[in-house]
Amino acid sequence: MARPSLNDLTAFVAVATHRNFRRAADEIGTAPSTLSHAMRALEERMGVRLLNRTTRSVSPTEAGYRLLGRLQPALASLDEALDSVAGFRGKVAGTVRINAPRLVAGLLVRTALPRMAELHPDVTVDIVVDGRLIDIVSGGFDAGVRPFGSVPKDMITVLLARPLTFICVASPAYLDRFGEPGTPEELLRHHCIGHRMPSGKLYRWEFERAGQELALEANGTIVLDDEELMVEAAIGGLGVAYVANWAVEAALSEGSLRKILTAWVPAPEEVAVYYPGHRAVPPALRAFLDIVKELRKKGP
Template sequence: MMRASLIELEAVIAVATFKSFRAAARELEMSPSALSHAVSALEQRLGVRLFHRTTRSVSLSAAGEHVVRRLQPALREVSSSLEEVHELRDTPSGTLRINTSKGAAQIEVLPMVLEMRRRHPDVRVELVTEDRFVDIVAEGFDAGVRLAEAVPQDMIAIPCGGDLSMAVVGAPSYFARRPAPKAPRDLLEHECIRRRMASGEVYRWELERRGREVAVDVRGALTLDNDDLALQAAVAGAGLAYVSERAAAADIEAGRLARVLAAWTPPFPGLRLFHPSNRLVRAALRAFIGIVRASTADRGRRGKAGRGRSA
């Protein structure tokens, strides 16, 4: 069986790419004579010329074109495999790309990313926020963070923070003019701040109590596409807003907002960090998963302690 070394194969591809032995040698950090010897040795064992050489030019022969056409994909695969193994080393490094929504980034993900940077300064983190759901594999992300219900079935999902709940909130100035709603149907009599989703659809407020689910197509003159703006508008007395309870917590505690219909907004499974199940997990992603798990477990312990004190 005819064997070829990796350096010989890389030399052939480099010469074919640069059409120059000298330029190929610089790219591979070899001397021109060593590179020329590697190519000549492979040609001798193959019994064919891979290149036509003159004092002024280098071009592929018919046999060389065939070899390069078959060889390039195989070498790319070898290079990719070696890079994956390199990324499995114990010390996290490189760039970690995470895709999530803006709300999830503000509520949960950014503090974990900052902790990742504190612990692993050699890791660069790129956090991309967008409301549309993306294919993290097709768009080159290492992981995504979304609500549990939105994670594809073929992904490995890890809890990222605790359960979440929504909240219907309004400013004291708004409730000075109108009575607080007692049931979902009462929302139809209120000025509500509507939310337009990334898909273009206007969100119907989803409420639930004791297994009974209700979706209300609320009315209102103001439609926004951003929860931060909805909170600002609600604080200003523009109407009722339906937002994450955690996002509204500071305004509720300060008295700028009051929560209503709390019995109709129970907790639900929250965010999940997810990544492909069929891909090697790089050291940087393993480190970030560890931070997510520890942060989520710590939040769970604090929640149990709080419930114990209030009991």
């Protein structure tokens, strides 16, 4: 059997990952019909069917899934090997486009971007703030940043240095007036600042203590879709807010907010930069990922 070319194998990974010839063709810069013919030629050369095709969909066969599982880490390792000599070419330049929710974008601005500016002044970091979980490939992004549990399974991830934890906070003035709730259920008798998600649904407040999990629809007369506004509303004494720990660090240290229900804080969740493993990693993105890894080693 003639050994398939690296281009053919990379094309197969793109098709098997996207399950769509048009999107895969857009990614690798060819026509869908050309890509379809290339996949048939690959199957004939290997003597095994790799893809199930219908008029509306394409998906890997059992053999295709097995090949995909082996190729993805192999191609990622090859990219890393090639990138390891990037420093010998001189300075890194270019643009890295990142999709991230506002809260994480703020953390990157405070931590990773100053280091990028110091080490790679010729790299432009273009961050698009978006609360929705989108297809970063079709959206033209090099990488996305999301809680680890919501990252698509076919992506490669690099964890950020700091995990995310959601906590309840309120201003001292509000607590003096209305009292401090001792259990999550008591929130139902308080003024709570609702959180509307990008989908339009109201976020349910989640709590955990000694393995016991609880979720409440603790919404009051104010509903907001921006975490910074929720913090401002809580500081203003308008109610109890349920927000990420990153968003309230300054307010807690200044004393303008107090943490409540501390025994019911859910387990921290890792946050990750993620990117496709079936395409070459651009030098600008590789430089950004290296800084994320460096910051994680240093710790929070």
